[in-house]
Amino acid sequence: xxxxxxxxxxxxxxxxxxxxxTLSDIPRLLREEGLDAFExxxxxxxxxxxxxxxxxxxxxxxxxxxxxxLSLHGSYFINFCGEKAIVEASxxxxxxxxxxxxxxxxxxVVFHPGFYGKKSPxxxxxxxxxxxxxxxxxxVSLGIRNVRIGPETMGRTYQLGSLDEALNLCxxxxxxxxxxDWSHLHARDRGCFRTxxxxxxxxxxxxxxxxxxxxxxxxxxxxxxxxTDKGERRHHAxxxxxxxxxxxxxxxxxxxxxxxxxxxxxxxxxxxxxxKMRDILQEELDKS
Ligand SMILES: [Zn+2]
Numbered sequence: 336x337x338x339x340x341x342x343x344x345x346x347x348x349x350x351x352x353x354x355x356x357t358l359s360d361i362p363r364l365l366r367e368e369g370l371d372a373f374e375x376x377x378x379x380x381x382x383x384x385x386x387x388x389x390x391x392x393x394x395x396x397x398x399x400x401x402x403x404x405l406s407l408h409g410s411y412f413i414n415f416c417g418e419k420a421i422v423e424a425s426x427x428x429x430x431x432x433x434x435x436x437x438x439x440x441x442x443x444v445v446f447h448p449g450f451y452g453k454k455s456p457x458x459x460x461x462x463x464x465x466x467x468x469x470x471x472x473x474x475v476s477l478g479i480r481n482v483r484i485g486p487e488t489m490g491r492t493y494q495l496g497s498l499d500e501a502l503n504l505c506x507x508x509x510x511x512x513x514x515x516d517w518s519h520l521h522a523r524d525r526g527c528f529r530t531x532x533x534x535x536x537x538x539x540x541x542x543x544x545x546x547x548x549x550x551x552x553x554x555x556x557x558x559x560x561x562x563t564d565k566g567e568r569r570h571h572a573x574x575x576x577x578x579x580x581x582x583x584x585x586x587x588x589x590x591x592x593x594x595x596x597x598x599x600x601x602x603x604x605x606x607x608x609x610x611k612m613r614d615i616l617q618e619e620l621d622k623s
Contacts, residue, residue, distance in 0.1 A: 338552065342370055342599075343597075343600070344373065344605035345605065346408075348607075350606075358386075359394055363397060368610060369613065372598070373403050378410060379410070380412075380431055381410070381428060384435040386435055395439045398440075404597055405440065406599070408444075410446070413447060415449040416449035416462050417449060417450070429446055432446070434479060441482060442554075443512045443554055444482055444483070445554070447496065448496050449463055450493055450495065460500055467504060468509075483512035485512040485554055488516050489519050490516065490567025491566035492523060492566050498540065505545055514555070514556070515541070516601075517534075517557050518557060518559065522561075522568070525562060525564065526562070528580035534580075535588050555596050556601050557598055557601075558600060559580070572603055572604050573608045583619065586616045590616075
């Protein structure tokens with residue numbers, strides 16, 4: 336699939352639901368809005384895929400036909416840092432998500448790595464790394480060939496998923512794809528993205544650790560975010576001026592580094608903010 340900056344919603348936009356659209360209608364409807372990515376939300380899933388294979392394959396066909404890049408957001412009920420039984424159950428949940436992602440030819444399964452709990456960050460990272468290596472081994476033996484697993488940068492200080500930790504997982508574990516949730520980083524570091532330079536520095540760190548290709552093909556989440564001293568509180572729409580970060584600053588870095596990211600809007604108004612971000616990037620491309 337053509338590599339260029341792509342934009343789309345996390346989950347089915349409210350207006351599509353109102354129209355009673357089926358899952359396989361979504362790619363066409365997104366294309367009609369000028370969007371070209373879709374993150375399927377498997378966030379409530381347990382140990383088995385909660386969709387039929389035929390349904391996933393129909394989505395694949397329509398996504399290809401309409402040039403829509405697919406990803407899948409994995410179960411929220413995952414903690415790769417916890418007690419053994421929790422980690423084992425988490426492995427099964429991530430594998431169930433990867434199975435469905437393979438059915439629909441989604442490029443990446445995004446997931447939240449876990450919580451430190453009583454462990455030190457170092458211990459938590461070690462437990463998580465070992466669990467993910469096991470997941471990848473299992474995926475290979477199950478014939479899941481094309482999907483990558485995507486550790487996401489997390490917004491709360493008690494969650495594993497600082498930028499460094501996500502980078503570390505991607506350096507160590509095969510078949511990973513870094514997922515940068517810029518809003519989470521902003522919340523975790525209490526409003527760290529104020530200037531273009533703040534975004535540029537993060538892009539530079541990613542390039543140093545994972546290489547230019549990984550930076551160019553980032554999978555991203557972006558919304559405005561409200562935070563407390565523990566980090567993320569709630570996502571907000573782009574139009575809410577009192578929250579950050581400002582997408583235009585990231586758009587300038589995308590132009591400067593010639594990045595081709597997939598940018599998923601997790602805003603309360605999903606597709607409408609995806610369209611807004613697409614247009615902001617286009618304005619910055621036109622200026623350059
Ligand atoms: Zn997420």
